[in-house]
Amino acid sequence: MARAQSQFLRIYDAVGITYQRWQNFYSNVIVTWDSASWVYVAFTASGVASGVTGDEGGITLTLPATGVVEQAVDLAMEQARLFEVKTYEFDPVADGVSSPPAGQTLISTFLGEITSASESNFEFTLQLGSSLSPVGAQFPPRTMTNNLIGMGMQF
Amino acid sequence: MGSYYEKSPEFLRRQQERRERIEDYFANGGVAASGATGRGSTISVGSIAPSAAPPAAVEVQPPSDSGPAQGALGELCGRQQAAVIGQAVPIVFARRVGDRGGVFITPPATDARYENDASNELTAKYHLILGDGPMGSVQVRDVYQCTCRVGSFTQTYNRRAGDWDPGNFLVEREGYTLQNVPDYCGSKGTGEGMTTFSYENTYPDGSGDWALEVQVFIREGRTVTRLADDTSGPSSNFADLFKLAMETSAKLPADMIDTTRLQTAALFLDANELYCDIAIKETQNLDDFIASNAPYFLLRETRVNGKRGLRPLLPIDGAYAISTDPVPWEFEFNEDFIIPGSLQVDYTPLEQRKPKLMVAMWRQQPGDTFGIIRTAEVGYAKDRSSGDVEQHDMSLFCTHELHAVRAMAYKRARRKWSTHTISWSCRPEVYNRILEEGDIVRVTYERNASDGSTTTHDYLYELDQIEKTSTGEIAFQATHFPVDAEGRSLVALTVAQAEAQGLSYEGSIRTGIDCDENSSTDTSVPAEVGQAVESGNPPAPPPAPPPLPPSPPAPGGDDPPPEPPPGGYPPPPVPPAPIPTPPDDPFDPCEPICTSGSICGEVGEPAPTCPAGTTQVGIITAHQPDGDQTCVICEDCEPPDDPSCPPLNGVGVWNLSALAYDKGGTRFRYYAIEIPDPSYNGSGQLVETRIVQDNESVTAGDVLDWTPNTDTDTFFSVSDRSVSGKTGISYWDEDNCPISASTLAGRVELSRWTDGVRTTFLKNLGTSLLDVDCDINNAQELLTLTYIGPGQIRDWWSTSALPGGISNGVLTSLTPIPAPDLPGPS
Numbered sequence: 011m012a013r014a015q016s017q018f019l020r021i022y023d024a025v026g027i028t029y030q031r032w033q034n035f036y037s038n039v040i041v042t043w044d045s046a047s048w049v050y051v052a053f054t055a056s057g058v059a060s061g062v063t064g065d066e067g068g069i070t071l072t073l074p075a076t077g078v079v080e081q082a083v084d085l086a087m088e089q090a091r092l093f094e095v096k097t098y099e100f101d102p103v104a105d106g107v108s109s110p111p112a113g114q115t116l117i118s119t120f121l122g123e124i125t126s127a128s129e130s131n132f133e134f135t136l137q138l139g140s141s142l143s144p145v146g147a148q149f150p151p152r153t154m155t156n157n158l159i160g161m162g163m164q165f
Numbered sequence: 166m167g168s169y170y171e172k173s174p175e176f177l178r179r180q181q182e183r184r185e186r187i188e189d190y191f192a193n194g195g196v197a198a199s200g201a202t203g204r205g206s207t208i209s210v211g212s213i214a215p216s217a218a219p220p221a222a223v224e225v226q227p228p229s230d231s232g233p234a235q236g237a238l239g240e241l242c243g244r245q246q247a248a249v250i251g252q253a254v255p256i257v258f259a260r261r262v263g264d265r266g267g268v269f270i271t272p273p274a275t276d277a278r279y280e281n282d283a284s285n286e287l288t289a290k291y292h293l294i295l296g297d298g299p300m301g302s303v304q305v306r307d308v309y310q311c312t313c314r315v316g317s318f319t320q321t322y323n324r325r326a327g328d329w330d331p332g333n334f335l336v337e338r339e340g341y342t343l344q345n346v347p348d349y350c351g352s353k354g355t356g357e358g359m360t361t362f363s364y365e366n367t368y369p370d371g372s373g374d375w376a377l378e379v380q381v382f383i384r385e386g387r388t389v390t391r392l393a394d395d396t397s398g399p400s401s402n403f404a405d406l407f408k409l410a411m412e413t414s415a416k417l418p419a420d421m422i423d424t425t426r427l428q429t430a431a432l433f434l435d436a437n438e439l440y441c442d443i444a445i446k447e448t449q450n451l452d453d454f455i456a457s458n459a460p461y462f463l464l465r466e467t468r469v470n471g472k473r474g475l476r477p478l479l480p481i482d483g484a485y486a487i488s489t490d491p492v493p494w495e496f497e498f499n500e501d502f503i504i505p506g507s508l509q510v511d512y513t514p515l516e517q518r519k520p521k522l523m524v525a526m527w528r529q530q531p532g533d534t535f536g537i538i539r540t541a542e543v544g545y546a547k548d549r550s551s552g553d554v555e556q557h558d559m560s561l562f563c564t565h566e567l568h569a570v571r572a573m574a575y576k577r578a579r580r581k582w583s584t585h586t587i588s589w590s591c592r593p594e595v596y597n598r599i600l601e602e603g604d605i606v607r608v609t610y611e612r613n614a615s616d617g618s619t620t621t622h623d624y625l626y627e628l629d630q631i632e633k634t635s636t637g638e639i640a641f642q643a644t645h646f647p648v649d650a651e652g653r654s655l656v657a658l659t660v661a662q663a664e665a666q667g668l669s670y671e672g673s674i675r676t677g678i679d680c681d682e683n684s685s686t687d688t689s690v691p692a693e694v695g696q697a698v699e700s701g702n703p704p705a706p707p708p709a710p711p712p713l714p715p716s717p718p719a720p721g722g723d724d725p726p727p728e729p730p731p732g733g734y735p736p737p738p739v740p741p742a743p744i745p746t747p748p749d750d751p752f753d754p755c756e757p758i759c760t761s762g763s764i765c766g767e768v769g770e771p772a773p774t775c776p777a778g779t780t781q782v783g784i785i786t787a788h789q790p791d792g793d794q795t796c797v798i799c800e801d802c803e804p805p806d807d808p809s810c811p812p813l814n815g816v817g818v819w820n821l822s823a824l825a826y827d828k829g830g831t832r833f834r835y836y837a838i839e840i841p842d843p844s845y846n847g848s849g850q851l852v853e854t855r856i857v858q859d860n861e862s863v864t865a866g867d868v869l870d871w872t873p874n875t876d877t878d879t880f881f882s883v884s885d886r887s888v889s890g891k892t893g894i895s896y897w898d899e900d901n902c903p904i905s906a907s908t909l910a911g912r913v914e915l916s917r918w919t920d921g922v923r924t925t926f927l928k929n930l931g932t933s934l935l936d937v938d939c940d941i942n943n944a945q946e947l948l949t950l951t952y953i954g955p956g957q958i959r960d961w962w963s964t965s966a967l968p969g970g971i972s973n974g975v976l977t978s979l980t981p982i983p984a985p986d987l988p989g990p991s
Contacts, residue, residue, distance in 0.1 A: 163351030
């Protein structure tokens with residue numbers, strides 16, 4: 011049995027509106043999978059780690075710096091859109107490589123926001139994760155301000 | 166499988182789905198090269214290496230019932246604290262059920278209002294912050310000041326509670342001593358997104374109880390939608406707190422919160438009586454907060470597929486209770502799956518294996534006082550004799566003894582039974598999609614030693630981390646999951662068997678307290694009263710307090726009140742007319758533009774009333790042959806136009822200085838001190854010293870020898886038209902030195918002269934306003950008096966001490982003012 015992996019990337023927002031659907035295996039074609047069309051973009055995604063040890067357990071996404079990608083990345087950072095990366099495994103010999111086989115196996119799913127981004131050599135490199143650890147969210151989140159409590163008193 | 170699945174069809178269904186997926190996989194040819202199936206199973210006796218025989222239960226040391234915790238009541242009677250800008254808005258997360266749960270809080274005050282009536286009974290009102298977000302209603306029986314159920318209150322959310330305006334509105338009452346209440350009373354805030362609380366109480370003349378802290382027992386804290394029952398209300402479930410933190414602090418989108426796992430965790434917490442009743446007042450890192458506290462709830466944080474959630478640390482049954490049945494494993498790894506050379510075992514170092522007694526501090530939370538800090542000692546028999554103790558403070562959130570015992574039992578059992586960790590890598594197989602961190606797996610392999618002998622490594626493990634690389638290789642990290650010969654989790658057995666002692670101290674902590682005015686059984690909730698304060702505008706300054714009439718002589722006082730100067734006070738100007746700011750006044754763009762004038766009543770008639778839109782700032786009483794004539798000084802101030810000006814707080818803060826006196830009562834000297842920079846909070850500096858009516862030169866720091874003569878001395882001072890500061894000397898018995906600031910808290914009478922009209926204010930000196938250094942001179946102490954009150958730059962001021970205040974009067978370093986402008990007695 012031969013093995014191949016394909017990755018499907020969906021960019022959507024908190025209310026569920028999908029803005030982009032990209033895949034990285036079926037070159038220069040638009041394929042149909044999961045009742046939706048997926049455009050070919052030559053991106054790569056690193057592996058996924060889940061667990062409690064180590065760092066955030068995020069992934070790294072590398073994308074070509076095309077106009078569409080640039081716009082999508084800009085908007086995603088501005089509006090905190092979500093990236094969902096799904097990795098599938100299948101047998102390219104048995105199933106062929108023209109379209110996603112119906113029986114391909116979902117290996118991993120990762121969901122995250124862009125925690126950092128850079129551009130170099132006409133490539134975007136995005137770190138996906140949650141904003142919890144890198145930024146250092148505080149709890150309780152709010153502090154007392156003049157607007158909330160006035161000027162404050164002194165005893 | 167076992168009968169323990171029967172209680173939860175959902176749990177059974179999910180487990181069955183997993184099994185079916187594996188079955189399907191193998192049914193479709195998913196078999197390892199060697200034919201090993203790796204399929205999961207419950208353990209059979211002797212098939213893996215059991216760690217031990219069934220463990221002896223941990224011992225829980227019973228507490229002594231002869232010495233209940235002391236000191237909690239003392240904390241109830243502290244001084245009321247003020248809310249501070251930049252301080253965290255607390256989160257009060259609590260839910261009282263039965264005799265456990267809830268939390269006592271001492272909410273900070275944002276502003277206050279003080280008034281007194283004719284009998285000098287003081288009414289104090291405090292606006293307090295209970296917590297962030299909506300909270301349950303506070304009952305009458307749950308509000309205290311010090312240890313007493315007194316006062317009235319109202320509570321609201323998302324706006325300011327109560328319908329009053331902050332300020333100090335005390336008025337001098339004849340024959341009474343004015344209370345030394347704060348002058349900075351704060352201003353209104355919006356209260357947006359917070360639960361606010363207005364507290365009101367009255368205090369008889371002379372009582373200092375107005376300053377005591379308000380205490381509130383929170384039975385129902387922050388309102389959330391509970392995961393366990395999908396109901397909106399208070400919660401003491403750590404999973405709910407976790408979800409709240411993810412939503413409010415981390416701002417995680419709903420899709421990135423693992424609600425399914427959180428729901429399981431919430432049900433696990435409820436089923437095993439692990440509760441969280443906490444008031445979080447200090448800001449802390451969210452990750453640290455969760456990582457440090459989740460294990461006390463027998464939970465681990467999960468980050469699966471980018472989603473955050475919680476998962477029980479112990480196996481659970483269908484009712485979400487701790488399972489003590491044989492533990493099934495999800496997958497078995499052997500040499501057919503493990504990449505050669507990738508496997509590594511790390512054994513627990515000695516330091517982490519030594520016997521150690523676990524001690525948890527928890528909080529027995531009565532419904533009528535601060536929690537009593539209790540301890541739970543958990544360990545095996547030999548732990549107690551080891552002398553090694555590991556202490557965990559769970560008192561911030563744990564109000565249930567069984568919770569503390571179970572948390573310690575878990576830590577002790579894990580330390581005792583879990584001996585090593587393991588890591589290995591595999592090629593992609595079925596476990597790519599069926600295994601999650603926290604799952605139990607079995608790892609077996611043969612050791613082939615150099616002497617030709619073989620042994621088998623065969624243990625169960627709990628997966629800590631699964632790394633799925635882009636090349637397809639899967640890396641696992643796991644921790645030894647110890648089981649007995651029957652395949653039951655030794656840690657789970659230990660925790661499930663741990664029992665609380667159940668001794669309660671309740672009934673002996675609150676004794677001898679009979680000061681309640683409200684009933685201890687009054688569960689009613691007062692009507693909600695609140696007011697909307699517009700957001701976005703600078704907070705409105707509180708109104709200036711009204712002036713005080715001349716102080717009457719206090720009974721028994723040693724020092725005489727200031728007498729009218731020879732010839733009496735100058736007659737008030739009639740008719741009243743606004744007094745414009747003198748053109749030569751130094752212009753301060755940040756000073757309010759005020760005009761004032763006086764209105765006099767008829768001889769023998771009551772004081773007139775100031776017109777609408779003006780504020781009464783003074784009262785003058787002239788002793789006429791036919792009776793007293795009373796005039797009021799009315800002031801109309803406009804705030805400064807310059808937006809860059811600092812907030813005015815409605816009043817200025819000026820340092821007052823200067824004193825003039827005449828020993829023989831025949832001559833008066835006038836002195837003043839100029840302050841070049843009349844800042845709002847700073848003390849000015851003496852810039853020059855001049856003499857006015859005689860040619861005597863007085864310099865800053867000079868001490869004028871003076872002993873008050875109650876028969877003839879009249880002492881008062883005037884200042885320059887600029888703001889002035891006061892440095893005075895008070896005489897003290899050197900045998901009584903040192904003195905403290907608190908002993909100096911007293912009163913000083915201030916006289917304000919405007920166009921020859923004298924207005925007297927009686928000022929309280931807060932201890933914070935006195936700068937006392939006892940070592941300057943054993944017989945004389947240097948005081949710096951700061952006046953905080955209404956006034957204008959052009960005003961003239963005088964000071965004197967009053968009985969009950971600074972004894973023996975005050976002398977200063979002095980500076981005269983220009984003679985032609987001097988008001989005062991003729």
